[in-house]
Amino acid sequence: MIEKVGVIGAGQMGSGIAQVCAAAGLSVVISDINAEQLSKSVAGIAKNYDRQIAKGKMSGAEKDVALARIGTSTELSIFKDSDLVIEAATESEDVKRLILKALVPNLSPTAMVATNTSSISITRLAAATDRPEKFIGMHFMNPVPVMQLVEIIRGIATDDHTFQAIKALTVRLGKTAAIAEDFPAFIVNRILLPMINEAVYTLYEGVGGVEAIDTAMKLGANHPMGPLELADFIGLDTCLSIMQVLYEGLADSKYRPCPLMVKYVEAGWLGRKVGRGFYDYSGPTPRPTR
């Protein structure tokens, strides 16, 4: 039974995962290389709980209890008692492999390890640990507190106990699981990211401006967010990494990342998290940049 969860990476996904785990009664510890990011993460979680209080979905006392269940540290030793550690750091295989290698000496022998990777091979990441049979993909969607789905991906060595434990945890968090095989970007991003990449090509080739493309897909296909707004929301660095994994992993030119997406990432215009992507978020309402 999973009662103590660790989260690595206090960005938008790690914070969302910690928020839902603490609200579901689990004890949570979060680690990040950046101490400032850890304070921002807990402040963001508290703000989201306040929104739920304002809507009558949580009481003030429940918020206090949930927040008291969350601990933070820049040290991986904080995970020594964790039943499960969920890695949710930057979408880079090198970064994740280094984190996993450093993590495992800090774990109890029975601890399971999950990764929230959007695209990278679970089997390859598992090989960076001492416990590939206890390693699994647990892919939450953004924003975690709102989105129903968790993709669960077994690596070649993942055992049944780990698979069943992660399925049970998904249910306990109030989410629904979809089981995907360990192919580049799994199910959701195999389908979603080429659509976003095509939207960037549509912009790059001048078929439409940012606003026209997003309006077209919101009103013409009933998407809740336009593809460029969604790219900014996900983070353009993450979108580019996923496209690179698809392009290299499936060796098909149809997944070639759009050069404009590459340029935006090179410029540091990573989307909402830095205040600029396809939209500029510095004013009261987001302003299209093209």
Ligand SMILES: CC(=O)CC(=O)SCCNC(=O)CCNC(=O)[C@H](O)C(C)(C)COP(=O)(O)OP(=O)(O)OC[C@H]1O[C@@H](n2cnc3c(N)ncnc32)[C@H](O)[C@@H]1OP(=O)(O)O
């Ligand atoms: C890249 C990957 O690996 C995989 C991925 O995650 S791909 C991305 C998947 N996500 C999506 O496609 C999201 C698409 N967008 C949407 O579904 C919607 O725009 C949205 C749910 C994010 C916001 O919906 P909206 O109707 O515009 O906004 P709003 O009415 O303000 O919010 C709806 C609810 O979401 C909550 N919410 C919105 N943004 C939130 C956030 N960032 N964090 C927490 N809660 C949030 C609101 O509080 C509100 O909650 P209630 O229903 O309890 O009132």
Ligand SMILES: NC(=O)C1=CN([C@@H]2O[C@H](COP(=O)(O)OP(=O)(O)OC[C@H]3O[C@@H](n4cnc5c(N)ncnc54)[C@H](OP(=O)(O)O)[C@@H]3O)[C@@H](O)[C@H]2O)C=CC1
């Ligand atoms: N964004 C999305 O829509 C979704 C993302 N994901 C996946 O979740 C993961 C995280 O994404 P997201 O939260 O958006 O990214 P963010 O950029 O918001 O957060 C990543 C966090 O990881 C931290 N980090 C980087 N290196 C390390 C390290 N060595 N040790 C500990 N922390 C580290 C970063 O710190 P710093 O900023 O200081 O570098 C940052 O705080 C990725 O694998 C991504 O693919 C999955 C589903 C949806």
